[in-house]
Amino acid sequence: MQRRLFLTLATALALAGCGKATKPADPNTLSVAATAVPHAEILDFIKPTLAKQGLKLDVRVFNDYVQPNVQVAEGRIDVNYFQTGPYLAEFNKAKGTHLVTIAGVHVEPFGAYSRRWKSLDALPKGATVAIPNEPSNSGRALQLLTREHLIMLRDPKNATATPKDIASNPRGLVFRELEAATLPRVLGQVDLALINTNYALDAKLNPTRDALAIEDKNSPYVNFVVGPESARNDPRVQKLVAALRSPEVKAFIAKKYDGAVVPAF
Structure with missing residues (x-):
């Protein structure tokens, strides 16, 4: 009886775990990991624009460069916006992850x-x-x-x-x-x-x-929106990218950061 009860509980837990893993994404919310400045500030700027399109932006701020990738790779956050291509390549190599760059947004001269x-x-x-x-x-x-x-x-x-x-x-x-x-x-x-x-x-x-x-404006270190391969075709991410690469964001970056951050589009 004890063995049968154990197997029943194990099966139930496994099924519960599978159900959690396959839970569909909320089509009206997108979570984005970011560092505070300028990434989260830029994301906060486009929140009203995306809200008008029916998309709530859930910005989660981190003060390091590791956890934003870890949490996206583990599926706890949809995408992130904080890093350059070379950094991502090193991270994928070191951690065995397969995150990809989706769209370049700006350069922060080092x-x-x-x-x-x-x-x-x-x-x-x-x-x-x-x-x-x-x-x-x-x-x-x-x-x-x-x-x-x-x-x-x-x-x-x-x-x-x-x-x-x-x-x-x-x-x-x-x-x-x-x-x-x-x-x-x-x-x-x-x-x-x-x-x-x-x-x-x-x-x-x-x-x-x-x-x-x-660094000057020709720096190759563009900051990207990054996520799993599947995020490329995610309509929520496509809305995010369109908003981040808009003329309004270009003007916002130019006015707020006065050359310390440079649009890459």
């Missing part, structure tokens, strides 16, 4: 900041430089330093370079690899920090005024 020095020329020998600790953003930081002739990479086009890939470091810069979200908080403890614009804006830094060096 910048170098300092509270101790007024220019890169003033950096002393042995200066401490903080950069993101994951390959796509560390490569981006090192490419910017290469452009400014502070270092030289073995392959200047290596999008996932780390300090181990530096061929020449004439000033003997000392690199600290830290989580991207923490870089604004350590700005006063290092000589230079290479910071993603979303975190710079969140820390009340003005990239066009405060950065000692910054």
Whole structure:
């Protein structure tokens, strides 16, 4: 009897689990994971537009770059909007996920900041430089330093370079690899920090005024809406993309961010 009861309960639980997994998506709601600035701000701007089309946007804000992908890959959130193509490629490779880019929206020019020095020329020998600790953003930081002739990479086009890939470091810069979200908080403890614009804006830094060096408008690091392959043909996601790539959003970005965020469409 106990064995029969156990098998019955196990079957019921399995069926319940299957039912949950195959529950159809709410056609009137779309959940989107995003970092606070500028992604969630841009999403908040288009909420009224989508509401008029019968679509409620459920924006869930994260302060890291890992959980937004994890939760989309696990099906707990529909799509996300926070990352570049190189970052996604590294994440998929490291985690064995299969998320895809759906539509590019904007570029956040990556910048170098300092509270101790007024220019890169003033950096002393042995200066401490903080950069993101994951390959796509560390490569981006090192490419910017290469452009400014502070270092030289073995392959200047290596999008996932780390300090181990530096061929020449004439000033003997000392690199600290830290989580991207923490870089604004350590700005006063290092000589230079290479910071993603979303975190710079969140820390009340003005990239066009405060950065000692910054990527230009030709940066290849476009921020994408990302999701599973099935999201490409999801009518809710198509409405989201159309709203994000509208003339109204282009004007909003230009006015609110004054060059710190640049439309990619």
